[in-house]
Amino acid sequence: MKHLIWGSLLAASLSSCSALFGEEVARLPVNAVSTAGREVVRETSLPLRKDDVLAVWSDMDMAYDGEAPVRFQILVLKNGAPFNQLEIDPTEKNVSVGEVKTSLNGKTNWRFSGKNAEVTIPENATYTFKARLIAANNPTLLIKRAEVVLKK
Structure with a gap:
């Protein structure tokens, strides 16, 4: 009985996380x-419906000395034609999960998953998302993980 209760609680907590995030x-x-x-560009195509709302998240793990401004540039195509363009600072997020940031003597280690933006889909179509990461010139910048995550 105890395992059944824990299993139900786990399932409920996971479904509430899915609803929240x-x-x-x-x-x-x-x-x-x-x-x-x-150039390092990654892309994906999704069939989306009118009024779908896609949340754009960043999943980051990086280290640097001093400052290291980074940006994701995301080109969105609708049925192959340009539709929208986003430039996102992954460090500017309105929801953050699992964030750990340490700074010591000017050296920063920072990892997090964060929600950065939303895109509302205007009509049924196949949408292609092409993303690349750009950064200010800082030879100490080490990117361990830099991923754009799309959530519904």
């Missing part, structure tokens, strides 16, 4: 900074 529908593992000589 959304269900992941795509992940774009960029995981590197694009430079003039090396």
Whole structure:
């Protein structure tokens, strides 16, 4: 009986997390900074319906000395034609999960998953999301993980 209760509680807590944070529908593992000589672009296509709301999350793990501004640039295509363009600072988030940030003597280690934006879908179509990561010039910047996560 005890296992049945724990199983029910676990299932209830997981479904409430899904309702609160959304269900992941795509992940774009960029995981590197694009430079003039090396573009790193990841993409995914999703069939979406009118009035769907996609939450754009970032899943980050990085280290750097000083400052290291980073941005995701996301191009959204609707049935292959340009539709929208987003530029997201992954550190500016309105919901954060599992955030750990340590700074010591100017060196920062920072990992988190955070909600950055929402996109409302205007009509039924196939939408393609193309993402790349850009950063200010900082040779100490180490990207361990930099992923765009789309949730419904």
